Amino acid sequence: MAFNDNIKGAILMSLAMASFTINDAMVKLVTDDLTTGQIMFIRGAITSVLILLVAWRMKALRPLKTVLQPWFMLRTAGEIGASITYIHALSKIPLPNASAILQALPLAVTMGAALLLGEQVGWRRWSAIAVGFVGVMIIIRPGAEGFTAASLLVVGSVITAATRDIATKKIGPDVPSLFISATTSVTITIVGAFLIVPFGGWNPVPLDDLGELAFGSVMLFAGYQTLIMAMRTGEISFIAPFRYTSLIWAIMLGLFLLGDIPDIWMLTGSAIVVSAGLYAFYRETVLQRRRLAEIENNLTVS
Template sequence: MALTPNLRGSLYMAIGMASFTFNDATVKLVGGHMNMGQVMLVRGLMATTLILLLAWHQGMLIPLRHALHRMTILRVVGEVVGTVSFLIALVHVPLALTSAILQALPLAVTLGAAMFLGEPVGWRRWIAIAIGFCGVLIIVRPGYEGVSHYVLLIVVTVIFAAMRDLATRKVPKTIPVLMISALTSVGVSLAGIGLIIPLGGWTPMTLTHTGLLFFASCCVIVAYHFIILAMREGEISFVAPFRYTSLVWAILLGFLFFGDLPDLPMIIGALIVIGSGLYTLYRERVVGRIVPVATIAAASSSPDGV
């Protein structure tokens, strides 16, 4: 029996978010053996090569001078800073906790769109945003003795990832998506070069670690591919909520590979954030707000260097 477009779209979204989470888990695993500057460089070079090959195959390579629009540069800055903060924190913060905080990204994008792009947001969505960020505070628990400052780096990640997504809305449509991804991946690789020495220097790489980073690079490419398919296949309002399946994968992989289990405040805070995000999506559908496909695809992921 053939699946409906919405069901296919939701399946593609779930696959995409699973791929992102497998990438995060793999990077966290490798990060225990080498510093994140080295991880950013090696994975970035691999991802850049894959993206350029794909862009060349699809005829999406354009002259660099045409791609370096100010919004493209702003997007790269947001992605690079978000990736640096995310990867440095990822080694020290449980996978499920990072995923729970990142679920606030759609709320941060909605807030930023209202503040900086002048997009209308009704009082119901303002309340949902406020409640969602209260959920983040429950997860982070500022002032609690057991809270690491690395957790706050994930909050920084949300801020710069939101900046990335807002900039993406203003990138000219004449610039191909894969070209933007290639520029971003190069930016992350260069940031990795600058961080290798401050974070402890170069560590000799084993074949296993190299293979794991190549697997992580492939996961990122697969994730973006399936998210784009999801947005093209089904209705945005039906498909977008399946981005939250990443939290399920994060809890599962965090337990299997690192022995981490979420505590009660994290679960409560995550449910509040997810509920607020779902309500915001519902209100956007009610008011008939049109969101570009590329924006939804970008807003569905944490910074990953592409």
């Protein structure tokens, strides 16, 4: 793949992470006024309209029976779980802390792929996974004064999001990404509507909160699209590390927009998680090159 394609893919991945993190910041801004169910419902409704319009224009819609595929349903369940836990956690802890814990997601996906899909993971990547989760423990500090139970909600979000990503790998290539995004967004909207009462009922929605959620919805949609474009433009091994740029955005937005000042524990834990993730990506790249070299040697011999 051309070097320029990798650069484009890296830029698109960085834009995707910026979009997702801005969306998180918008959600964080309204958590004092609105419940988790309200946020899921309002943001989901706006996002669903955007995605459905684009999916319809691009003829990416499929029969509803498609969503009944087991892996599709598991992916949707994972997305719902990730949304509930992460949005609720954002109402309790600073954005940079939540984002820092979420950086363990690639490591969780690697672990899940090994345990559930039988993918080969060597001792080096298992070590990286273990080190990464030590970093998570440093961030959440169980038993420390800075610990909050909401931190465990983000860990739950990592687990459910990893389930979502693993299930996504098993969905057939004949199912368009836009259709997956559209049906997931609609489902989250419906679930959000059902959660309004259990999470405290319907609060009045100030106009500025509605505007922030609308802007967040646009950013969420932009994140979905640029992420898909990134994965289809550059080599995954090259662009995947740029996922960690979301942490930079989270720290900046937390500091200048939300007034959240990261402490030394959060920064130390984040550095460990990111370093472990980058090493895991590096090992995956090395293994992929070896596999390609073996295939080429076999073809040459034959």
